[in-house]
Amino acid sequence: MTDRFRQERIKNYLLNQFNLPAEQIETMIPGFITSLADHLAKLEEAFHGGDLEKLGRAGHTIKGALLNLGLHECADLAYEIEKKGKKQQGDSELERLFVTLRDTLQPYLQ
Amino acid sequence: MLKILVVEDEFISRTLLIEMMATYGICHVAVDGREAMDVLRRSFEHGERYDLVCLDIMMPEMDGQEVLTEIRTMERQLGLSGRQATKVIMTTALTDSQSIMKAFAEGHCEAYLTKPIDRSKLIATLRDLNLIE
Numbered sequence: 001m002t003d004r005f006r007q008e009r010i011k012n013y014l015l016n017q018f019n020l021p022a023e024q025i026e027t028m029i030p031g032f033i034t035s036l037a038d039h040l041a042k043l044e045e046a047f048h049g050g051d052l053e054k055l056g057r058a059g060h061t062i063k064g065a066l067l068n069l070g071l072h073e074c075a076d077l078a079y080e081i082e083k084k085g086k087k088q089q090g091d092s093e094l095e096r097l098f099v100t101l102r103d104t105l106q107p108y109l110q
Numbered sequence: 111m112l113k114i115l116v117v118e119d120e121f122i123s124r125t126l127l128i129e130m131m132a133t134y135g136i137c138h139v140a141v142d143g144r145e146a147m148d149v150l151r152r153s154f155e156h157g158e159r160y161d162l163v164c165l166d167i168m169m170p171e172m173d174g175q176e177v178l179t180e181i182r183t184m185e186r187q188l189g190l191s192g193r194q195a196t197k198v199i200m201t202t203a204l205t206d207s208q209s210i211m212k213a214f215a216e217g218h219c220e221a222y223l224t225k226p227i228d229r230s231k232l233i234a235t236l237r238d239l240n241l242i243e
Contacts, residue, residue: 017226019229061119068227069122
């Protein structure tokens with residue numbers, strides 16, 4: 001998938017889901033990408049800091065953003081991270097979830 | 111014109127909700143429960159209440175449930191009920207819907223919407239609540 005295709009995917013989702021003018025969506029996209037990058041950075045910080053409660057909250061926050069951008073598979077990963085963070089389950093599965101989410105999202109953020 | 115307060119801690123969700131709601135009235139924003147409480151208290155004190163509050167249920171520090179309880183408490187104190195009461199739509203991810211169902215079932219909020227907010231469902235909800243034609 002090319003970067004252009006990824007951006008188009010988000011734009012089309014926003015057009016269909018929210019019925020906002022294409023021009024408006026164009027102006028919103030850069031801010032949304034920046035916001036998504038911030039959310040991912042917070043998730044990463046919590047993960048590397050070993051703060052599972054913070055990771056759970058960061059997972060919840062990014063999940064909301066991902067749902068609104070139509071990135072449902074990523075939202076599912078974020079939800080799993082949220083649950084494990086809140087249950088204080090810092091295991092290899094959590095690591096796998098985090099790495100998969102990060103690697104899937106990074107191409108969208110360029 | 112409706113006076114609407116959008117309470118949502120996540121930037122993307124907040125921006126999209128405001129953009130949709132701006133069609134129907136004046137939109138104010140609170141980015142967390144504490145700010146929402148301050149804004150709502152001031153609005154009650156100055157007789158400038160909101161017609162509609164769109165309230166995210168899960169926010170850090172103070173969640174939507176607490177804000178909702180505070181709205182209803184202030185209304186009770188002022189003897190406001192029925193049609194005079196603030197309409198509250200709670201928003202959530204489907205995964206968090208249990209706590210919304212509780213608030214909804216207990217009659218404390220009028221409606222709930224799950225993320226991603228569907229524009230047609232939002233409009234239908236606003237009509238059901240007699241906020242728009």
